Amino acid sequence: MRKFTVLFFLIMFMIGTDTFLISPLLPTLQTEFGVSTDIAGWMLGAYTLGSAVFALIAGPLSDGWNRRTVLLGGMLGFSISTILCGFADGFWTMCLFRFLAGISAAFTAPQVWASIPAVMPPSRIAKTMGIAFSGLAASQALGVPIGSWLATAHWSVPFWTIGTAALLLALAAFYTLPDMKPTLAKGERTSILARYVPLITSGQARGGFFAYLLLHLGCGTAFAFVGKWMADRFELPIEGIGTVMIFLGLGNLLGSMISAYAARKLGHANAVAAGMALLIVLYVVMPRLAGLSAVTIVYFIICTTLGIIFPIVMGALTALNASIRGTISSLANATMNGANTLGAWGAGILYIQLGGYSSIGIFSGICLALSLGLFLSSGVLGRKSVNTATKEVSAS
Incomplete structure (x- = not known):
């Protein structure tokens, strides 16, 4: 069983590294392709746009397919498109390859979460989920900085390295994972809508989902140009x-590790409210x-706080209806990437003009203030409200 845990951790680590890689490389790629600052963020937004759009259909569709096949196909596409990024000869070519990488990630990541209950014993599911999630946090702490250091040789090296590593993981998954065929009755069709x-x-x-959108819009806009700002300012x-970026990733990793403790001590609503209030102040002051x-x-404090908040919020959203948690996870993934896409595109305009x-x-502070108001007014975060929401969604 340990081999599955290691495999899922590494897959999420690679996806997370590729997701955040463009931010520290943005100044270099902007110079390489000769594009203005106000549109440079499109190279980041292209990835999240592909992931956001296709996540809406990838989750529901894959419920009727062999998850092993979907994961292998997604990893292969992810590997090829990421390697091609290293051969991009212009701005729009890079945007195209990043878009294809985002599509591949949209089909890969949900299969990790859906495969864990299928291959792990019940007593190990929660722990394996936590380890896989920590792969994303570790990618910020280690993967993105390593990618930045590799780029000192040439900007294309990180893309070739990640793509090659993803191909090796696809081979490992091919020889490790069993078939995970759907349990649908014969002739049954899955309706996405x-x-x-x-x-x-x-x-x-x-x-709840609109509040989640605003939360990621605020954070994504700030993160998209943090590398560019540090290059210009310092x-x-x-x-x-x-x-x-190492410190940012370590903060996120620390926050994810103490999130359950904070929720238990403060309560879900209080932990999120206190964290978001702190974030509003820090984003404006920083x-x-x-x-x-x-x-x-x-920024270390910001990332630690976000690491605490996100698991609590995701737990509240998935508690809305236990029977469609896969669809809720896909919608949450699409919401996150859609917000990050808007943030990446809008950040350039804000930065320049x-x-x-x-x-x-x-x-970012305004977005988080609106998000907090919606979270509290919708009642998604409170225990009583979550139960009410569950009944309401189930009854609809």
Whole structure:
């Protein structure tokens, strides 16, 4: 069973590394392809757009397919498209390959979460889920900085390295994972739209997901240009940006490790409310700090807080209806990547036309304030409200 745990951790580590890789490379790629700052974020947004759009159909569709086949196909596509990024000869070519990598990730990541209950004994499911999730956090702490350091040789090296590693993981999955065929009755068809109707018709579900969108929009906008801002403000080379990213990833990893403790001590609603209130202040204040050390410490606190908040919020959303948790997870993934796409595209405009990174910080603070208000007013975070939401979604 340990081989499955290691495999799932490494797959999520690779996907997470590829997801965040563009941010520290943005100044280098902007110069390489000769594009303006206001559209440079499209290289990041192309990936999240592909992942967001196809996540909406990948989850429900794959419920009727062999999960092993879907995961292998997704990993192969992810490997090829990421390697091709290293051969991109222009801005739009890079955007195309990033878009294809995002599509592949949309089919791969949900299969990890869905495969764990199929191959692990019940007593190991929760622990394996936690280890797989930590792969994403570890990618920020280790994968992205390593990618930044590899880019000192040439910007294409990180893409070739990640793509090759993903291909090796696909081979490992081919020889390790068993078939995981659907349990649908013969002749039964899966309706994609029907799976989403209970969520669409639930007011609490709509409020919860819109709040989730705003949360990621604020965080994604700030993260998209943090590498560019550090290069401009502190004249950091790419390896210096990668070093700072280590602290951001370690903060996220620490937060994910203590999230359950914070929720148990403070309660779900209080933990999220306190965390988001702190984030609002830090996002607004951080761009005004004069020293790199102070900025690094503040962003470490931000990432730690986000690491605490996200698992609590995801737990509340998936509790809306236990019978469609796969669809809820796919919708949450699409919401996250859709918000990150808008954030990446909008960050360039804010950075150039509305006062640099300070305007991004204010925008992020506003998004989080609106998100917190929606989370609390929808009642998704409270124990009583979650039970009510479950009944409402189930009844719809």
